[in-house]
Amino acid sequence: MKKTRRSALAAVAALCLATAGAPSMLAAPELDPNTAVNDYAGILSADTEAYVENISVALQDTCGAQIGVYTTEYIGNSTMEGYAYDVLNTWGLGSENQDNGVLLLLAPGEDDYYVTRGAGLETQLTISTLGTILDEELEPSWLTQDYDAGTRQTVYALAQQLCNIYGIPASTLERAGESAAAPSRGGINPVAVILVVLAVVLVVGLLAGMTRPRGPRPPYGGGGGAGRALFWYGLGRASRPRRPRRPPPPPPGFGGPGPYGGFGAPRPPRGGPGRGPSMRGGMGGAGRAPRPRSGGFRPGGGSSRGGGVGRRH
Structure with a gap:
């Protein structure tokens, strides 16, 4: 009986020793994989999230690399290395073929x-380089709890390293950063325009009434009635939306008979044999397919073998 108990205790102890040095096997907290920032600690502003998103999408669209930022108050019984390992692999940062997240x-x-990185960057984005970036870009802001500034500077420095690795122009990052920093520019507010026009007409009408020479009032309300009528007419004109102009008629013969609307003569669809009909029909004929556009941040299926550097390196 004693031998059985000792054997069981020895097996438990061996299991604990075997798993002590391995990356955390506990699943990371649930995250949204379709965004470059998962701010569960609530320490980053919307502007910083947009900045990181734009930088990461710019890298994703040029070389397949991605940078993700994950924040949490506590990591439980895990280690920072094990927690980062779980998050990156759950997230799938970087290209599946290159593991460059x-x-x-x-x-x-x-x-x-x-900071940790995918297996494809282990020899290019070294521990020494990562430690230098953290010391210079993140630590000063961390001490003052300026998490926005520290995150932006660190992400930009990491992105610069990736640009150097893949030969991407620095202007790519500059454009991405500027588009995130620039305030949203909407169109002209039509209500504001109408209010301004009404105010101008009102002021002009009041000034005209004040500067009118005094004298006997003409019969049937003469000048005063005309001034008021002009004033209200101006108000109505200012608030009335303009009717859009009609487009000019097409030139003679264009879009005439024929299945493709050429100059009256039919023409075969573009693309030659083997290509199906186009999804777009420009000018009444077969058009070219639309150019692919970036669909925003999307995980590429990358993975990590662990390893990285933290604050206490």
Whole structure:
């Protein structure tokens, strides 16, 4: 009986020792894989999230690399390395073929942070380089709890390293950063325009009434009635929407008979044999397919073998 108990205790102890040095096997908290920032600690502004998103999408569209930022107050019984390992692999950062994702993990409740990268960047984005970036770009802002500035600077420095690795022009990052920093520019507000026009007409009408020479009032309301009528007519004109102009008629013969609307003569669809009909029909004929556009951030299926650097490196 004693031998059986000792054997069981020995097996439990061996299992604990075997798993102590391995990356955390606990699943990371649920995350949204279709965004470059998962701010569960609530420490980043919307502008910073947009900045990281634009930088990561710019990299994704040029070389397949991605940078993700994950924040959490605490990591439980895990280690920063194990937690980062779980998050990156659950997220699938980077291209599946290149494993070139980078994760910045921020845990303010633990007073710690960590950077890890995919297996495809281990020899190019070294531990020494990552440690230098954290010391110079994140640590000063971390001490003052300026998490927005630290995150932006760190992500930009990591992105610069990726640009150097893949030969991407620096202007790519500059454009991405500027588009995130620029305020949204909407069109002209028609209500505001109408209010301004009404105010101008009102002021002009009042000034005209004040400067009118005094004298006997003409019969049937003469000048005063005309002034008021002009004033209200101006108000009506200012608030009435303009009717859109009709487009000019097409030139003679264009779009005439024929299945493709050429100059009256039929023409075969473009693309030659083997290509189906186009989804777009420009000018009444077969058009070219639309150019593919970036669909925003989307996980590429990358993975990591663990390893990285944190605040206490």
